[in-house]
Amino acid sequence: MDRLIFILLLLSSSFVLSQNFSSIISDKQINEFIEWELKTNSKKNKIYYKIEEWTDRFSQRNFSNSLQFLFTKENKLDTIFSKTDRGFLIDQKNSINQTEWKSDFENGKISKKRRKRYIYSIPLFSKDRNFVLIYKEYWIGRENANGCYYLYRKKKVDWELVRTYICWMS
Numbered sequence: 001m002d003r004l005i006f007i008l009l010l011l012s013s014s015f016v017l018s019q020n021f022s023s024i025i026s027d028k029q030i031n032e033f034i035e036w037e038l039k040t041n042s043k044k045n046k047i048y049y050k051i052e053e054w055t056d057r058f059s060q061r062n063f064s065n066s067l068q069f070l071f072t073k074e075n076k077l078d079t080i081f082s083k084t085d086r087g088f089l090i091d092q093k094n095s096i097n098q099t100e101w102k103s104d105f106e107n108g109k110i111s112k113k114r115r116k117r118y119i120y121s122i123p124l125f126s127k128d129r130n131f132v133l134i135y136k137e138y139w140i141g142r143e144n145a146n147g148c149y150y151l152y153r154k155k156k157v158d159w160e161l162v163r164t165y166i167c168w169m170s
Contacts, residue, residue, distance in 0.1 A: 020097060020098050020102070021096060021097060021098050022122060023097060024088075024091060024092050024095045025123075030122060033123045033132055033134075034105060034108075034120065035107060036158055036159060037134070037136070037159075038107035038108040038118075039106075039107045040158070040159075045108055045118050046109055046110075046111040046113070046116060046117045046118070047101060047105065047108045047109065047117060047118050047119075047120065048113075048120075048139070049100050049101055049110045049111065049112050050100055051096075051098065051099050051100060051101060051120065052119050052121040053099075053121070054093045054096075054122075080151070080162075081126060085127050088127045089126070089133065092124045096122050114139055115140060116139070116140050118138055118139075119136070119137045119138075119139055119147075120134065120135070121134055121136070131153055131154070131162070132151075132154075132159065134149070135147065135150075136150060142170060143170055144170065145169070145170045146170070148164040148165065148167040148168075149165040149167075150164055151163050151165065
């Protein structure tokens with residue numbers, strides 16, 4: 001009986017741990033995209049341990065409270081994402097459960113030092129998983145940093161950059 005209880009506890013804890021980042025998108029999908037991004041675009045680099053929040057950098061309003069944040073005619077995301085997809089992106093943002101990267105990636109090491117580090121948001125996927133939106137910044141110091149929102153489209157094996165949005169540089 002004790003053995004059965006132990007096995008049940010072990011199984012239930014693995015189910016709970018399997019969805020650390022989001023209750024909508026699997027950790028596997030999130031990790032696979034981040035690994036691809038690190039391998040393809042960032043090379044082997046350090047990643048800041050804190051996950052970047054989804055906020056509107058210009059008005060500092062929470063992303064979920066501002067559907068006009070990226071989905072404006074100027075940004076043309078309103079023509080890429082349907083109303084259903086926009087709602088799905090908002091739902092994903094609201095379902096983020098974790099604020100820190102807990103373990104290293106194959107192509108990047110987690111670091112608590114902010115200097116000379118990449119900083120990532122949790123990627124947000126379209127409902128059909130054919131598009132992904134992510135915020136990434138590279139931080140060397142206050143006077144040497146840059147960031148952008150990146151939109152990627154799924155290809156057969158990997159992703160292709162569609163466009164960048166609301167980029168900044170110091």
